[in-house]
Amino acid sequence: MFGNMGFTEIALLLVVVLLLFGAKRLPEIGASMGKGIREFKRSISDTQDALMRPPTEESDRLSPTQSSILDPENSAAPTSGEPKRLSQ
Numbered sequence: 001m002f003g004n005m006g007f008t009e010i011a012l013l014l015v016v017v018l019l020l021f022g023a024k025r026l027p028e029i030g031a032s033m034g035k036g037i038r039e040f041k042r043s044i045s046d047t048q049d050a051l052m053r054p055p056t057e058e059s060d061r062l063s064p065t066q067s068s069i070l071d072p073e074n075s076a077a078p079t080s081g082e083p084k085r086l087s088q
Helices: 007-021 025-052 057-061 064-070
Strands: none
Touching (some): 007 025
């Protein structure tokens, strides 16, 4: 992870971080970094699971908006390039 850094370089880096953020903020920073890493790993795992999962009947029950997001070719967007108008 740190390449060719020795004990002295790592200790110096930790001292600089301690001086910059203070002893009270370090646990908060560590906790927030841990939460962020866990959330990132969870989202990657969920995405991989969704991609590897075989299609189910759930795709048949999607609303038109949800199905247009999944399949933009079948969306109800106007083809003239003008924005879709709401009923007045």
